[in-house]
Amino acid sequence: MRKKIKPSKLSEYLKEKIEEAIATGVFSPGMKLDEIDLANKFGVSRTPIREALIQLASSGLVEIRPRRGAVVTPIDPKKLYEMFEVMAELEALCAKLASRRITDEELINMKKIHEECKKTEIIENPDLYYYKNEEFHLALYKASHNDFLIEQTTNLHKRLSSFRRLQLRVRGRILSSLREHEEIINAITNGDADSASQLARHHIIIQGERFSDLLATLQPDR
Numbered sequence: 215m216r217k218k219i220k221p222s223k224l225s226e227y228l229k230e231k232i233e234e235a236i237a238t239g240v241f242s243p244g245m246k247l248d249e250i251d252l253a254n255k256f257g258v259s260r261t262p263i264r265e266a267l268i269q270l271a272s273s274g275l276v277e278i279r280p281r282r283g284a285v286v287t288p289i290d291p292k293k294l295y296e297m298f299e300v301m302a303e304l305e306a307l308c309a310k311l312a313s314r315r316i317t318d319e320e321l322i323n324m325k326k327i328h329e330e331c332k333k334t335e336i337i338e339n340p341d342l343y344y345y346k347n348e349e350f351h352l353a354l355y356k357a358s359h360n361d362f363l364i365e366q367t368t369n370l371h372k373r374l375s376s377f378r379r380l381q382l383r384v385r386g387r388i389l390s391s392l393r394e395h396e397e398i399i400n401a402i403t404n405g406d407a408d409s410a411s412q413l414a415r416h417h418i419i420i421q422g423e424r425f426s427d428l429l430a431t432l433q434p435d436r
Contacts, residue, residue, distance in 0.1 A: 215376040222349050225265035226255060230341070232266055233376055236275055236286055243288040247276065250335060254329055273376040296412060302418035304355070309398060309414035312357035313407040320357045327353055328395050335388050343388055354414070357402075391417070 232252070235241045239400045247267060256263070267284045270276035273302075277287045327350045334343040351371060355364045371378075382388055394417040401410035 224258065225262040225269065228252075228258065228266035229269045231256065232270060233275060233379070241286050245286045246282065247286065249283065256357070261419055270376070273373060275376045294377060297370065298418060301367075301370050301374055302415045304363070304370060304417050305351070305412040308355050308358040308360075308367055308417035309402065310411035311360055311363070312321055312406045313402045313405050313410040315359040316357040317404055320353065321399075324350065324353045324357070324402075326401055328392075328399060331392060331395065335392060335429040336389060340382050340388060344382060347382075347391065348375070353395050390420075393418075 215220060232241065232247070241247065249263050252263045253260045257363050262310070267276055271278050271284070275287055276284050299393060310318075320349065323380065331346045331350060334340075334346055352368065355367050355371075358364060384392070398410060398413045398417065401413055
């Protein structure tokens with residue numbers, strides 16, 4: 215018997231399924247996403263489909279256009295790379311400040327989350343890794359103890375969340391991500407602000423440097 219999904223989680227579930235279809239090219243750039251068709255496909259009402267599309271629109275994967283409805287957003291490589299560049303600098307500053315301001319409790323928590331990330335890799339669950347990875351980064355932002363920086367970094371993080379999730383599809387990326395997390399934690403533990411900053415910057419910008427791989431997960435085969 216199929217487990218029933220709670221209504222509060224249904225739109226998130228649908229968002230992930232539509233996101234995956236975009237990533238694998240099932241829904242190609244410029245394609246119209248009809249609410250009725252999607253509702254029939256997933257066996258749900260239009261309401262959670264509409265909520266899922268709104269969530270995808272907020273992250274930039276979908277555009278909601280007047281009189282046309284939702285369409286898959288064409289990817290602008292230059293703009294996306296620029297966003298990752300800014301994200302890298304914001305996270306670098308978070309790591310730099312965290313290396314000086316993190317509390318013992320926050321450091322223990324970061325290490326705990328890192329260990330949980332490792333477990334998701336061992337059981338080969340990329341979706342669970344994504345959520346634990348989110349926790350790791352949010353913990354890093356919090357450890358900066360700069361409310362304005364936390365707000366701005368979190369906002370851009372949310373804007374890029376779908377793309378950050380999709381880049382985990384790149385072969386070997388999760389293992390690399392884990393190693394980079396560990397290096398960042400070690401630098402913060404040692405109070406090495408310069409290293410922590412550099413490592414955090416590299417951790418994000420590497421996603422831009424592998425941009426051709428990321429785009430390959432977003433575009434249909436030709």
